[in-house]
Amino acid sequence: MRVKKERLYNILPRPKLNRAQIAEIYQRLHRDNPNPRTELNYSNPYTLVVAVALSAQATDVGVNRATRALFEKADNPQAMLELGEDVVRDHIKTIGLYRNKAKNVIKLSRMILDAFGGEVPQNRDDLIKLPGVGRKTANVVMNEAFGQPTMAVDTHIFRVANRTGMAPGKDVVEVELNLLRVTPDEFLMGAHHWVLLHGRYTCVARTPKCYDCKIADLCQFRPKTPDP
Structure with a gap:
């Protein structure tokens, strides 16, 4: 290697x-x-994944404004699935590409539950399997949430x-x-x-x-x- x-x-x-x-x-x-530190507001690895995924073509200030109430209602994948795509979409409609991002938030939440036992994976190969998560988002999560360089x-x-x-x-x-x-x-x-x-x-x-x-x-x- x-x-x-x-x-x-x-x-x-x-x-x-x-x-x-x-x-x-x-x-x-x-x-x-x-x-x-990142300027995105988050409380755990899951909310960080969601916030970074939402930040594509959007400002951190805009994402923080959109996720403030969302994360109060759902700070874990199960709670996010229970909210549903329509409610997620309503919370994030002030940021760019919000319709597609709402779909991805629901999809990645389901995958974290089904494929990773409800825990955000700590390696890039698994992180980029999550809908809406690319290499940049994976690197942010690995660095900020899991202390990887x-x-x-x-x-x-x-x-x-x-x-x-x-x-x-x-x-x-x-x-x-x-x-x-x-x-x-x-x-x-x-x-x-x-x-x-x-x-x-x-x-x-x-x-x-x-x-x-x-x-x-x-x-x-x-x-x-x-x-x-």
Whole structure:
């Protein structure tokens, strides 16, 4: 397995920063936010799975608003099935793709009960079997709920990894593997959150806030956005 992984790493795009620079990036992000957490509200692994699945093409703020009352009524798969698809749909109708997401919430709840004894699985292969759960969602759940050092690459992480040059890749899997390769072990647990939050609030899509960036001197992005 180790040889296989090394061969895979050898075909990935090479980082534009060296290991010392990458470690310094994480050091600064850690200093600014020592205990990063997801901004989604959840109370257990099940509600986290549902919240992350609902967050596709929706904001965390919007998902939290939609799930507040839903999770008060149903914070486990059995209770969610008892609510039924129509009630779930009514609770989440303010977020994108709510009809299909309501169907998936019911389907994944049934699968967790039938296939996994009512417990959210802790490995990626089983998690991605759940309707509405892809690789990114599985990685978030493994990291946040089960303390596994995974890297859930969304649009923010993909952008930061490529812009900074720390872990370039043409798709999310390449970026994920590259980040896992270059991230120092001591930062692996929080890396997903640090990079995501940096992309969400500082290294934003259209006009990055380079003038207010803690890692601007290390980042390879050009030209830097001037102070407004």
